[in-house]
Amino acid sequence: MNSRNMALMGGAFLALTFGAVAQDAKAPTGPIEITVGAGAGGSPDVIVRTISKIMNENKIVENPIVVQNRTGGGHSNAYNYVLGKPGDQNTLLTLASPVFTTPIVQGTPSVIDQTVPIATLVQSELVLLTPANSPYKTLQDFIAAAKENPGRIRIAGGASGGNDHLVTALLEQKAGIKLTYVPHESGGAARATFLGGNVEGHFGTLSEGLAVIQSGDARGLAILSEKRRPEDVIKDVPTAKEQGVDVVYLQFWGIGGPPKMDPALAAWWADKFKQATETPEWKEYLTKTMQITEFHGLDDAGTYFKREQDTFRELLTSVGLAKK
Amino acid sequence: MVLDMLMQGFATCFTLENLSFIFLGVLIGQIVGALPGVGPAAGMALLLPLTFGLEPVTAIMMLAGIMYGGQYGGTLTSVLINVPGEASSVMTAIDGHQMARAGRAGAALSIAAIGSFLAGISACLAVAFVTPLLSGFALRFNAPEYFLLGVLGLVAAASLGSSPIRALIAAVLGLMIGLVGTDPLTGAPRLNFDMPALYEGIDFIPVAIGVFGIAEVLSSLERSDEVAPIRTRLRDMWLTSEEWAQSRLAIARGGLIGLFVGIMPGAGASVASLLAYLNERKFSRHPERFGKGAIDGVAAAEAANNSAAHGALIPMLALGIPGSGSTAVLLAALILHGIQPGPRLMTTEATLVWGLIASMFVGNVFLLIINLPLAPAFAALLRVRYVYLAPGILVLSLVGAYAATLDMGTVWMCLFFGVLGWLMIRFEIPRPPLVLALVLAQLVEMSVRQTLLLSFGSLDIFIQRPISLALLLLIGAMIAMTIVNTIRRRRVAP
Known part of the structure; x- marks a missing residue:
């Protein structure tokens, strides 16, 4: 194979890849699982079920979204499940305070440092x-x-x-x-x-x-x-x-993606969650439950989560629960 | 006034759509209740998203149907294969399964359905007429009372089985299992060997499935040639008039205990059925038959767990405090449907609340109609030889364990406790005290330490509060009676 043909093939290959990006802007295919470490009826569970319902009903996201409760281990069943799927396109993790505090109390590596920040949903x-x-x-x-x-x-x-x-x-x-x-x-x-x-x-x-x-x-x-x-x-x-x-x-709740999640996909999700938090249904939910949405996406959300993680560590240390 | 509201509730209920969804709810409840591992709370959570398209009142009626339907369903596996479908069915399994072995499974299932029905309807009446009164009572129950209630349960659990020493060994083992995980008061990890599966402690489900279901199968391997299918004749399928006479008062007493325990947010249907069973043994004219197939034991335990499931609605409706895991899901469903629960719910959402109460009368009638004809049908299942049933039991148990957490760790834990249960059968150590002590362990530990925080370390709090004092005297009397009886028996024996 001569160099000209190779260059052609390379070009075709590049065109294919970029073409795909432009076409669907990184939409995932198939059903989406949002993993939540709380049991049914817990605050994080209610929040993600509400927002998934809004995203599906308003066709903001066409993929069917399944909220899966993986309880136990202070949310570690849930976060270990998501941490074990690096690069996965169809799984998201609900970030609630135990996701931050359990690793601090148990002396295990931080979850926030490993997951890809997507959005803060509600405070x-x-x-x-x-x-x-x-x-x-x-x-x-x-x-x-x-x-x-x-x-x-x-x-x-x-x-x-x-x-x-x-x-x-x-x-x-x-x-x-x-x-x-x-x-x-x-x-x-x-x-x-x-x-x-x-x-x-x-x-x-x-x-x-x-x-x-x-x-x-x-x-x-x-x-x-x-x-x-x-x-x-x-x-x-x-x-x-x-x-x-x-x-x-x-108190706050957010969404993260598995480690090594494609940045374009994370951006796609951040945009979808932002749209969902701007719907009248979500506003009505906030009014009824007297909560607020101070939305942060991607790197902003990352900064937010890291800052909260520091606060958690400081307070847990002050009550003697942080494991050195 | 209340009657008017209730009539309005029935009017809300009697539309084709609502009636169909109530029926669907109780049917699903019946099924998830029978499956070990998947309880009513999990079943409700799974179906929650499917209710989004419905009117809120229809959705709540259906979800509540799953809640109390589960109490009926839990009986099935307990009686037939000695695997309690729910924590609250452990007590049913004790005598219910013995009855099944004696060919009386049909009678056990029938009395369970009738007992659940009568207690359920009475509890609905209580919810309709005396919710404000009872919710005030529920609030007078707090840490000191929960502690003493738990101790009462433990003292009572130690009296299950033929020998107190063996029952104590099992109960202490249960308490030890209850220590694993996290210190409930300080939140500090303890005895978890750095295994994430143990962070939150050992749940009741894998233990119950293991020591009852799997242990039974393991133990049958040792005597596989001897186990003949249980012979049931058609006339054994139904209650005899003597059995009904024995069970009537048991249902009344069990239902009453269940209601009172059910309205306390810290206790629950499992504590209720335990106390009702033990109370019944005290009242019974033939206490020696308890544990060997006493129908009044089954009746009391089943009446209690169903009325407790309904009673848990009282603090939820009156105060916005969930009385159980299932009512927590109901609260979440209300929020998802845009209704804010709280102390004013009964006035601000009267149509919904009274529709719900009326639907529970209807649902209980449906459940009775479903269960009575099915009792003989299911009982006939036992005519299949155990050799063929055993693999099914094993699969059902392990799938149930996996479904509870979606984690293989739970399955391994289940097998571990299966081996433990098998050893217990071999050494004739009764299994129910272990499971009950595990259920009570956290309640007892948490509440005694909360009590001492509330009283700044002083024990006087136990005698300063009237309900607590009454419980204390009751426990004292129970222990004294046991000691006196033992001494008397020793004097007579030699």
Whole structure:
């Protein structure tokens, strides 16, 4: 074969490859699995099921999307499954806090450093609640009581090392107080302890918090975000910052791809998720659940995840759970 | 007022579409309940996306049907092949399978269906009429009470089987298995040997499938020539009037216990059926028959697990707190359909809530109609020689274990516990206490440590709270009675 023919063939080959790229802009073929480490009904599960439903129903993504719960091992069944499929075109991983915290607690390599960042989907603000009949009217009352009686103010929350526990640690750090954290197997169980009048404090997402404020069971002491919520029922609850305590903590959920995922495919997904978060259905979901979407895609999302990973590591170290 | 709402609920229910979906729901529940490994919660999650096109109320009716249908289905495999389909069917397996061996499988399945039905309908009435009252009660139950309830269960579990020492060995083994994984309080890893499969501890499912189903098959290999097919004659398929007389009160007592345990967000159908079974043995005029095929034991356990499944809806509807894994999926379904659960759900979404309550009456009737004629049909399955059944049981068990997590690790774990169960059969150590202790281990450990955090380390909390004090006295009385009985027997014996 002479050099001219080879050059021709090479050219044809290049044309074929690039032609394919231009044609379908890296759309994957076949059904897509979004793996989620939480059980059915958990927050991450509800979020990915909602967004997959929107993407399929609005034909943003034509491939059928299957949400697969791979529970167990603090989300490690789910992330190990995705980490074991480098370059796979049809699998995505739901990024929830255990994906960040389990490797830190177990002393295994970071998952975030290995997966390909695609998008942040949703953030949830937290509100510090106290029983409606408690003597604490403001965050300052609450903190003053904790300073007077160190360790005597009790917070009911979810599992140790989870968001509730870490935000409690953050509040302790920033306010210079010591609280007693009472962990529960689930957020629902913690809410039962709180509603039963057994503790002084409880962190809820805004929709959970709003439900118990409206029913007259609880009072909101502080919202842990940059600014107040606009809704009538909750607009009088000030932020922690306004009350002189710099605690801002957002729960967040995102999507990542398997290691070595084709960058063009990651970009395709980031674009699709962005479109989905701009639909009226998604906006309605956010309003109903009082969550927000601060969308970041690709490298921006990567920076976001890395920053959160550092925060998790710092807080887990402060509560003595990070494995060296 | 409540009656009006309920009538409106029935009106919502009685459309062709809604009735078909309720039927579909209970049918699927029946099937997933019977499959070991795949529970109602997992079944509901799988079908959740398919409900997106439906009206929210139709979707919730169907999903709830899977939830309580599962309690009916779990009975099948427990009775026929001694593999509990659900954690809450362990107690049914004990006497139900013994009845099956004696050729009374049809009667066991019938009483289970009738017991579940009566308890289910009563629990629906409770949900309709006294939800606000009972949800207040549920909140008075917290860590100290859960701890004592768990201890009550453990004390009771230790009395299963012929010898207390052997039962204790099994129970302690179960508690030890329960320690593996993560410290529930601090979140620190423990005893996980750096194996991801053990990070969250050892789940009930592979253990139950292993020590019951697989162990049974292994043990049959040793005596394969002797196992004759179980002879069942047509007249053995139905209840005798004597059996019905024995079971009536058992159903009433079991249903009541199930309802109260079911409404507590920390307990669940498995604890409910355990307590109901043991309570029944105390009341029974023939406690010596328990464990050897007592029909009232089956009736009480089945009534309890079904009313607990319904009772779990009470904190969910009144407070927005899921009372069980299945109600957690129902809550998620509400959110996905754009309905925000919480303490005001019953007022803001009255049509949906009352439609759901009415649908549960209808669903329970469907389940009774499905199950009664099927009981003899399924019982006839046992006429097949065990040699031919065994491979089927093995496949069903292992597929069930895999389906629970989609991880081969669970299958290996299942086989491991199969060998353990086989050893237990050989050394005559009863298996139910092990599984029950495993279910109770986390409840007991978590709640005692929560209690001490809440009380800042003081034990006084147990006697300061009225419900807790009552439970404490009950446990004291149970232990004292056991000791007195043992001493008496020793005096008489020699």
